[in-house]
Amino acid sequence: GQQVMQIPQYQHVQEGEDFTTYCNSSTTLSNIQWYKQRPGGHPVFLIQLVKSGEVKKQKRLTFQFGEAKKNSSLHITATQTTDVGTYFCAGHSGGSNYKLTFGKGTLLTVNP
């Protein structure tokens, strides 16, 4: 079945440093979505990427979807303590089941 690999598993940075997490799917995706889960909370939708090579920005967050629609990245510029949490990518392979396959997530901690 479809697998979505996400690295790194953990990332600890000093406040102000940049952060990147990467996702790679075993199959071509219809779209990829990114979620943030704060400690003790539930996943919150951040963004969806659909087009090959797509790049979207949300303030300090930059999301990219690879040309082959198999990989994606989330980059945070100048991290803040409010960025702490686990970032998950979730791939949708298309079809009528609308299922998402989640990566294992990257736990980001930020030292003030």
Add this chain to the structure above:
Amino acid sequence: GAVVSQHPSWVICKSGTSVKIECRSLDFQATTMFWYRQFPKQSLMLMATSNEGSKATYEQGVEKDKFLINHASLTLSTLTVTSAHPEDSSFYICSARDLPRLLAGGLLGEETQYFGPGTRLLVL
């Protein structure tokens, strides 16, 4: 964004009892809802896809007789953990699929899943 509620937010029960968890889409109709399970420090694992008016589709390895899913209306899906045991203790999260909405200018919005706040189940 769309709101999904889940009830209860946490439950402690004795081994052998059954626990029902409700998932509601509050401001949109969801023909499809999903149930996930998340163990500490792990990712979300899809358990089943719940379709309104039809039987749920379970992922491989998930016992359908143990995890009963009912999606009786467009805004409510329930997950019942029958004869719960300590190994069923986990964080259960539902999500509801929101169809793309027509935006101003004729553009189609994004289709996404909105997650409920989750239910923490502890079986003693």
